[in-house]
Amino acid sequence: MLRRLPAALMVTAFVFFLFGAASTAFAFNDAGWTGGVTCSSCHHPGGMAIANYGPHGAYSTATRACKTCHTLHDAPGGLKLLPGDTVKATCEVCHDGTGGGGVYGAIAARGLTVGGKHGIETTSVVPGGSASDGGSATMAFGGANSTLTCSDCHSPHGSDCVDPFLGERQRDGVAIGLFDVSTSNRLLKRHPGGATTETVQYGSDWCLSCHQGRASGLSAVHNHPAESALTTANPAYYQAAAILGTAPYPTATTVIGSMGVNTKNAGYNRAYLWPWPRTGAQAGRLPICQQCHEDTRNVGSLTADGTQGVPSETTITAQSVGGPSGNGINPTDNPRFQNFPHETQGFRLLVEADTTYFADDLCMNCHPVVALP
Template sequence: MRSTLKRIAFIAAFAALIIMAPSAALAFDETTSTLPPDMDEATCGGCHDPWPDAIFVDPNSGVHGGYTITTSKCSECHSVHQAPASGVMLLPGATTKATCLTCHDGTAGRGVYGTIAARGLTVGSSHSIEDTTVVPGGDENTGGAISVAFSGPGGTLTCTSCHSPHGADVVNAYVGERERSYTWGVIGTTNSSKLLKQSPGNSTTPTADYGSDWCLGCHKGRSSGLSAAHNHPADSKATTTTPFIYTNVAKLNSDTLTGVTELGTLAGTNRGYLMPFPRTAQQTGHAPICQQCHEDSRMVGTLSADGTQGDAAAYTITTPDGWTATDNPRFQNFPHETQNYRMLVEATSTAYYDDLCLNCHPVQQLP
């Protein structure tokens, strides 16, 4: 009886703790973030609900959408009469990046930028915000780099080059791999657009789904459909009428050694980064999408000696933001920054080796 009462008391106390606990934003430590004094951090929970699937699904969650006649979200970012003189669009920061970082500042390594360095590791590659105008592979005539006038200072790439801050004209929602931070650790992934624009950069051709065509909005010279530049095949609308996308690729159907594939999302396993040879029925007529080579750093596994089967490495995330060194993938920050060279799934911080190529091209099958 006494042990039963103790259990009841513990459950009641824990429930009270949950009710009393403040909500947390998804990319900053609300006790130390750099929000201006006129923004009340005590009410963060009014805009940010950290639990899985809440962001942008519940109209009361997030300042980036769900505006109604009864919400009060605009004033969280825009100050009608007291905005800094150095700012733009009545925003608290002097630039778009500065404004975004008033919340998404990666304090204590709890964000998409800063987590790798916070663990004492080297960033191998990143999308450099408000630092460059150069797009690698941006020239569709030569396949080489090109300078583009983005909307950041001096024409540099900025957050809104890829993201739509008000949730307008965004890609279809999908579940990614980033595990969200919270006081008690991992709280799960979210099903949302990630505020990705349908037309990133200066693209004039919108794409409804996240996949190769989204990347090609900026990296036009990497398309497999070009005649002037020869690239590794990548599934896109330039190569097929129904290309694979992030949520629909041919992947191994098990983490154990198998040559059988199924259609499904790239997220949540490492099975989509190995391609048995000969290709399976689901793979026939399709090339890999960009994200099957370029994604968060990880060990994907290996093909069998003859290449007919794949043995995918276990997908394990036990803590958010790379706190556990053995997690695979340890970080889920792509395409913001990764540990590896050119954001390749398997590489060092400075180069890649044949190990990457052998995930799809077994030695015994080479001509």
């Protein structure tokens, strides 16, 4: 037994040398690697600053954003060294709505039904995509089997994006409260869906890059009037739309302003009511797509004679300490969810609608009964 001891010690020493010295003999020194990113890498404590897009832009020799999405070796799939097998799977590493805060899944996380959405990596058929007859059209998108995917609308590296605009999306944190409403380009491409025509501003023309058969001014197709480059040389857009003036309400005053203007804790849905007869900034103008298609909400109403607008309040509730987190935690928030144009509760992504239909209430936001012929 004693004669075997030296041999055992030699084996033990060899194993120690083999594995104990592996950090220098068989591997690199990655002591400086942090193992991922912190919350502030993507989410700025005071809101989303223009230069702070997490891993999606503002790269320099000093940033460490690339490794957030890309690996160098042993990637799980064959798509550009990304963590998912598809673009959608990669994006949903962060944006899957698991906590009720993602762009997809937040509505279902609250036990509710999605009424309208842009299906991702499920279809290449665009409703109203044909400018010749207004019907559906098939497009070659960037997803699996040429289906629509996230990067058809969004630029993952923050390049070739529309001009920044003031939105209405607000997120919250227990320690911080509600983030400020942010001015951002939302990483929206100027050439969504591979469009050949550049769209600088987010508005009707951005939507019409794919939904070409939904435009006004087409020779063979008749649609509800919507302002775009086909109807005027200087069309309105999200950042500069014809909206109601500021309080007190009711008011007949209309101005050019951002559809997303509101204060940090409450504001008004000023973009969805058009008094009759049209006055001020709305006179001689048309609404843009987003004034009918947006996050589902109660927008308010016109007065009985239709001459003034009474917009509803915009309310977003911050989460309580120890309480649930994420988008849509409070059923009384208006809008409850802020995920347009990804998915909404409203039928066909309409701003006022049930999950399977819309009623005349939507039409009467701009067409009061007393004004009907």
